[in-house]
Amino acid sequence: MAWREAQGASQIGPFDYVPPMGFREYWYPGVYKKDVGPKKPAFVKMLGEDIVFFRGKADKVYALFDWCPHRSARLSQGESLFPGTITCEYHGYTFDGEGECVAGLIDAPDTPIVGKMRVKY
Secondary structure (H helix, E strand, C coil), rough: CCCHHCCCCCCCCCCCCCCCCCCCCCCCCCCCCCHHHCCEEEEEEEEEEEEEEEECHCCEEEEECCCCCCCCCHHCCCCCCCCCEEECCCCCCEECCCCCCEECCCCCCCCCCCCCCECCC
């Protein structure tokens, strides 16, 4: 008896139903928590997407797509200047763990872009 039959596997190959870029809308381990610094984010390419991981409040790790919606700069090149946020190094827009723009370092705190620009998460 073949090993696959002993394990109860069908005659279908192991990757017949896996899309080329993997399954979307599923949870995947991306990075070890210890690899995400308090100020410096971590970068991982998963399922063909660039993902940035950074620390939030209460030491929680957040993941966002690694691009700033303003000029498509990599958020992973920036830092966590404020607790629970990541700041784009290009123009200084700051995003929270849900991807919402919460501040713009080059603008006043009441700039109209705050609350209207988002990063996919």
